Amino acid sequence: MNKFLYARLAAGNLKKNRQNVLPYLLSCIGTVMMFFIMASISVNKGLNEMYGANYITTITNFGVTIIGLFSVVFLIYSNSFLVKRRKREFGLFHILGMEKKHIAIVLLFESLYMGVIALAAGVGLGILLYRLMFLVLVKLTGIEGTFEFQFSGTALSHTVLLLAAIYLINFLLGLRQIQKSEPIELLKGDQLGEKEPKAKIINVLAGVITLGAGYYLAVTCESSLEAFSTFFVAVVLVAIGTHFLFSAGSIALLKAMKKNKRYYYKLNHFTGVSGMLYRMKQNAAGLANICILSTGVLLVISITVCLWTGVENSLRNRYPAQVAIQGNDMTDEQIESGCQVVSQSIADQGLTLEKAVDARNIYATVYREDNAFSGPEGSADLVQLRNYEALYLLTEEDYTRWTGESLALEKGTAAVIPENRRDSFPYDTVQIGDRTWKAEERTDETIQMDGGDVIECTYLIFRDEEEMQEALAALGSTEYVGKGWSYYLDFDLPEEEQIEVGNRIREALSAAGLNVWVEIREQERPGVQAMYGAVLFFGIFVGLLFLMATVMIIYYKQISEGYDDRKRFQIMQKVGMSKREVKQCIRSQVLTVFFLPLVTAVIHTVVAFPFVLKIMRMLNFSNETMFMAATGITIVVFAVVYVLVYAVTARSYYRIVEE
Structure with missing residues (x-):
């Protein structure tokens, strides 16, 4: 040829x-x-x-x-x-x-x-x-x-x-x-057409188990580090479970409809249910893909928009003061020297502090099991990420210097301030190694020693230095323990001058030979905004791509259904079925199955909400109300788009079956 x-x-x-x-x-x-x-x-x-x-x-x-x-x-x-x-x-x-x-x-x-x-x-x-x-x-x-x-x-x-x-x-x-x-x-x-498929119990069980396992990981996750490490596993489990349940579960649902004679033997139900049942194997895959893509759109858009709109909140979480001085593994003499250098630098510049916080603590990387804290060598399971935690030990004097408040602790008592993971500390005692203190919960207080923490934190405040040192010794290991110094400074200055002042303080500390780092909020702002802006840009692109894919799969599914049903509906019209009755059948068939992916995607998103929020905390975002509002608005907007797509594709379907 x-x-x-x-x-x-x-x-x-x-x-x-x-x-x-x-x-x-x-x-x-x-x-x-x-x-x-x-x-x-x-x-x-x-x-x-x-x-x-x-x-x-x-x-x-x-x-x-x-x-x-x-x-x-x-x-x-x-x-x-x-x-x-x-x-x-x-x-x-x-x-x-x-x-x-x-x-x-x-x-x-x-x-x-x-x-x-x-x-x-x-x-x-x-x-x-x-x-x-x-x-x-x-x-x-x-x-x-x-x-x-x-x-x-x-x-x-x-x-x-x-x-x-x-x-x-x-x-x-x-x-x-x-x-x-x-x-x-x-x-x-x-x-x-497909042969009438069977609702295999093994597929149903596989769907329930995998989806349940994915949900379990999302619901029981307690720390940001654990959420980050298990995110991909949870996503894969939910995707597999969704496919199994849409194939086996939808078939079981249609068979149940068929057995319900009062429902099935109605004109607008009979043709739709019987037709869908014989082609459900192919439709189920399409519906599951629509559901997974819809979930992706909801999560990607809500996360990226929320991160960008909450950039100021995240910036202040990460950098709690205009100028933050941080030092690890420091002696008391080095800390006092640092305080003097900072005070002298501020005086030389002729500045007045609006707020200053000189906070000292002992930082330890520990493993926590309920109310018990132990050093790395005392842990039975070093890979259990949910138990991996940062522990800050403070004296009451340190706490008062930081917050301006007094706790009036008794000997043998430790104040406990949980951060992020646990809203409360529901125990009467706190155990450190083989030592036990009476616990005084202070969930109404908050304290932030280091805005850069990506793991969960607990703060323990002791009456004096002696008790704090006893707790340190009881940890059983000093490999990951260090004396920390946090010095937070706020001035009544324009943004440009804040950067200049911070740089001069950094130079003075460096000249004094002190191994500390100085973070200036306004100096870091462009980097944070660049990162979150790029994340939003990425989210918009990927969200649009997922949305386009969702619309395409819906369109092809409806077109494919229309061609498959055209001959059958032509026969129905020849035996006396009116166009109005044909349209009722179409509406019944589409509504029965079409909105199931949307409902399931919303359920996936709701279950993933706390899981995703923990991951966002690694990016210093902690405004749960804002994230909830962003997710809700995204769901509403996407649902409107989904309904519009349904309206357009339903008309295309009807035109095909009428040809």
């Missing part, structure tokens, strides 16, 4: 199948555009000269990886819908005399056409929108500088390789379908 005939056939096929091909092609273009923009930003050399650029580069590189991996899975999965709809067409070509190798050549030309169009349009739109997206990134991150568009050959080559790999895999999968099928199978391939 003439090679130009293959090319013309391929072009004609794409044109005839534009209702199915166009949405897929638009998805490819959108994916290419997003990947190219993110890849171009990640290699922009101008970023390297900006403060905080390391955060942006790290996050955009991560974004390139995530978008690339997701694109492969999503576009290959979406292509499977096209292959199913094209089987009859390929079967007809075979009947008319084309060999399978000829059909493969046509398929190759189609892949080339779509790949070239997707690449040209995607990269073209990427170039046009790159400057706008870069300006958005600059606005979100607050970085300053002069930026120019830099066309990146590296970004283009990565984009070409990604798209080529996707279309090559799609071509090979389509070729495999053609090679293993006989002509009659191809002709009826898009009409083959």
Whole structure:
């Protein structure tokens, strides 16, 4: 056959199948555009000269990886819908005399056409929108500088390789379908229904166990470090459990509906339930994917928006004072020397302190089991992250110096202030090694010795130095124990002068030979804003990608359902079923199953809420109310979008079954 005939056939096929091909092609273009923009930003050399650029580069590189991996899975999965709809067409070509190798050549030309169009349009739109997206990134991150568009050959080559790999895999999968099928199978391939599936009890149990295990990890997690280390495991378990329960659980639900004769033998229920039951194996996978993607949209958008809007809260959590001086493993003489150096530097600059806190403590890395604290050598299980904790030991004098309040502790009594993990300390005693003190809970107080802690903290306040040293000795190990000094300073000064004052104090301490570090809040602000702005930018990109994938799967699911149901509804109309009754059947079928992924995604999000909040604490975000509000608003907005998608796809479904 003439090679130009293959090319013309391929072009004609794409044109005839534009209702199915166009949405897929638009998805490819959108994916290419997003990947190219993110890849171009990640290699922009101008970023390297900006403060905080390391955060942006790290996050955009991560974004390139995530978008690339997701694109492969999503576009290959979406292509499977096209292959199913094209089987009859390929079967007809075979009947008319084309060999399978000829059909493969046509398929190759189609892949080339779509790949070239997707690449040209995607990269073209990427170039046009790159400057706008870069300006958005600059606005979100607050970085300053002069930026120019830099066309990146590296970004283009990565984009070409990604798209080529996707279309090559799609071509090979389509070729495999053609090679293993006989002509009659191809002709009826898009009409083959599923045999009525069985609700296998083993699948139901697997779904309950894996989903329950994922939920258990989320609900029982007690520390930020534990949440971070188990996050991926929990996500995988919930995803697997969702797939099992949608396949086995949905079948069980439909069978229960079928057994309920009062429900089943109604016109608008009968056709919908019976039709869905016979194709549930395929539908369940689509519904589970919609659910997982919806959960991803809800979590990614709510987390990133919340982090960005709460940047001031996070900044003050991490840097509790305008100037913070921190020292570890210091002697009392070094601490006194540091205080004198700071006081002299402030006096030399002619400044007046608005607030100063000189806090001294003993910091220990310990393992906690209920009310018992022990040093690393006394721990029975060193890998139990939920028991890994930071313990701060203070005297009452240290506490009063820090808070301005007196506790009036008795001998043999320790005040306990739990932070983050436990809202209370429900024990009458506190045990340190083999020593026991009476516990006086102080949950109404809060104290922050080090804003950079990423593990859970407990503060123990003792009556005097003698009792604190007894507690230190009882820990059983001094390997991770050190005398800490925290000196927090606040001035009534503009932001620029705060940085200048902090730098002079740093220079004075360094000249005195003191091994401490000085953190200046306003000096660190650009870096924090750059990191959170880049996180929001990443969240918007990934959220839009997930949303696009969700809409595409919903659309193809509805279109596929429409073609599968068209002949059946035509028969129903011929035997007396009105268009109004057909529409009622459609509404019953769609509503029964369509909103199940949304409801399940909301449940997943609610269960993950405390789990995710603990991870966000590692980024110094602790405003639970703000996160709850952001999550709630995201759920409402997404639900509205979901309903709109339902309305549009339901009309497409109805048009198909009416043809």
